[in-house]
């Protein structure tokens with residue numbers, strides 16, 4: 001396998017190449033010159049070759065020093081070379097180059113009496129150093145001009161600057177894109193008139209990273225003067241957070257009319273570096289600003305007397321205590337000095353923001369690509385209820401994936417929605433659901449249209465991505481639905497997907513980016529023509545034709561998109577910090593007031609200010625280093641996938657579920673089956689992410705553990721948690737989910753692999769010494785977990801008593817929910833006895849509550865839902881201890897036939913007659929859920 005496919009990420013490749021070069025050059029320095037083997041030499045040569053392709057995109061050590069090292073190598077100055085390479089490798093690892101000049105020769109280093117103790121800097125010391133970044137200058141220049149450009153940049157530095165930066169100079173659009181995708185230190189790009197199109201270097205490694213993410217083939221026909229604006233647009237697409245500055249020789253008028261992507265300012269033909277320098281610093285400062293966090297820190301320093309109902313404020317109730325001093329010692333003083341509330345005055349109010357919280361929310365809107373962003377201090381559970389209440393009136397129809405988070409079901413109950421549940425495709429083998437196929441969504445919409453109810457359909461609510469990592473083709477889903485219902489509102493639950501915004505491939509599948517793209521696209525002539533052409537073709541189309549066609553939305557369709565994100569789940573925020581992002585063309589005109597009321601309904605009047613401050617800081621982080629952190633997270637996850645799926649011992653007992661395991665073939669147009677193929681290396685995922693109906697979020701690694709004989713829950717608690725202190729939060733019957741996050745390091749991945757190997761070894765030992773019967777028992781357990789899986793049941797239907805119209809599936813979940821408040825209307829049935837017999841006799845039995853087994857964690861029954869024999873079979877086969885809504889001592893709470901008859905009577909609805917079905921034998925080997 002060559003180095004291209006061996007590495008998932010170019011950043012990782014770079015740091016590994018420097019470490020390898022350090023080892024090789026150290027060895028060269030140790031050996032007597034006569035004894036140096038040709039292999040060692042050629043290894044060093046090869047590493048220099050590979051690094052030469054990469055180093056041009058980084059400011060440190062810079063091409064000048066790099067070339068110097070190459071010369072040292074060719075002149076056999078191995079001691080000096082080893083010293084320099086050691087310094088570079090170390091500075092790259094510790095990040096010391098961000099804080100100070102790193103001398104690469106011994107004399108200068110001695111002169112400065114430097115010590116390589118950067119890694120030991122205290123957090124306080126680090127916080128005091130000026131943040132460092134790199135500015136990419138794009139211009140075709142010779143070496144002398146490059147030195148001139150860089151020295152100009154250096155001479156601009158002023159003591160009072162808040163940040164320091166170094167310049168990287170590259171000649172072409174292609175090089176600039178590679179640098180932007182690969183060098184995460186870059187925060188600003190200066191595009192100068194000399195920019196060319198193609199790179200002069202041949203890039204077997206980096207070209208791969210560019211392909212598909214930012215293809216520039218369409219630029220081949222452009223005039224050179226248009227390369228600059230085109231580059232700004234491409235940068236906007238791949239790293240929208242960067243500030244671009246365009247230096248042009250064209251007239252103001254010529255440039256003014258063009259789309260300049262993320263260009264913040266145009267400079268005309270000038271070499272005024274002071275202006276440029278000030279703009280660059282201001283651009284970074286605009287992202288660095290944290291209005292609320294700063295206000296809170298300032299507040300904490302002010303002396304105040306507290307005559308307010310919050311004894312913990314200023315730590316007063318703690319410092320004076322004889323019994324809770326340990327709390328003060330544990331948290332330190334600042335957290336209490338910063339404890340305050342809106343009613344104490346001095347700081348903005350979350351419920352009526354018009355100062356620093358408002359500003360912080362506006363900055364978040366910019367960072368996440370929304371039109372409005374609202375902070376929440378009570379998790380996405382609350383965000384979901386707010387959005388649903390703001391948009392749904394009683395009797396509006398909402399289409400929703402049935403395996404969505406419970407907050408949606410409760411939100412829909414409160415709103416009085418008519419709920420139309422959509423079934424996700426099942427993954428029976430692993431007892432988990434996938435996501436809802438687009439065909440299923442379109443089919444429901446067309447059926448509702450045929451029933452004359454399209455005007456009542458208000459919202460489509462889906463989970464993107466799902467807990468297990470299935471990601472929708474968000475833009476396609478929305479466009480095709482809008483083609484049927486042009487004002488449909490979308491709520492994408494992105495509780496697990498806030499980080500996606502900061503990776504160019506992932507971003508394409510987020511609600512906000514898709515909304516912005518659609519807004520822009522719907523206005524184009526090309527779109528109007530595509531729509532008109534399709535309308536002609538579809539004049540006599542049947543529903544089946546519509547299902548089989550990729551539909552184009554009308555240019556007049558409204559783009560109305562909401563996303564809710566648990567910032568605290570995937571980015572830096574204290575627990576419960578979440579955001580609602582809005583991108584709704586009709587928000588101002590139609591929704592704002594209702595949204596405000598809904599926000600008031602669900603938000604505490606004592607919101608936690610620490611959470612709000614952490615959301616503000618979390619936003620700063622992603623705007624400045626989200627790209628880097630998400631990239632590293634992906635690297636860690638990919639390293640984990642690779643290590644587990646290629647380790648011979650691990651392969652005996654475990655399996656990392658691949659894309660093909662989790663997404664059926666029908667939904668994978670690209671044919672991508674896995675991310676890492678042991679024979680071919682890393683598989684190109686870009687095609688899949690561009691086109692497939694569903695893709696798998698690689699940062700979530702689902703491990704099938706059935707081969708160990710332990711079920712997912714036992715593996716999680718008894719093995720991972722109790723024995724090795726490894727925490728995970730999702731299991732299925734025979735799998736566990738390892739989630740990486742932006743804090744995951746390569747060493748934490750290494751630890752996990754070590755633990756898995758140890759577990760596999762201990763299983764090997766156990767089986768070696770096992771008796772025949774013990775082995776048989778193990779095989780049985782494995783077979784039970786990997787072969788005898790209960791099929792996941794579909795949503796059955798709402799009982800007729802809770803339906804207005806038997807020709808369409810939506811149901812009145814709210815009436816059912818409140819009917820269950822009346823004890824007289826409810827009864828209990830046990831799974832194996834009364835309930836089993838009733839279903840066998842063909843009776844309709846209706847659930848009076850939500851029944852949520854953990855795992856899988858979504859309701860398999862909702863109030864008002866008819867209990868099918870498939871659902872009962874599933875429940876009886878489930879071997880989990882935790883089933884919310886189910887009382888082991890009493891059984892399932894159901895409605896009495898009398899209560900159902902009464903409700904049905906009120907709706908003039910006769911009840912269906914019992915029809916006895918052919919008997920099914922109770923499975924003797926399945927455990928009941930209550931056991």
Ligand SMILES: Cc1ncc(COP(=O)(O)O)c(C=O)c1O
Pocket residue numbers: 378379380381382404405407463467493495496566576578
């Ligand atoms: C899909 C989904 N939505 C919403 C939530 C609720 O988020 P929070 O924990 O921020 O309230 C969760 C929680 O796990 C979830 O999985």
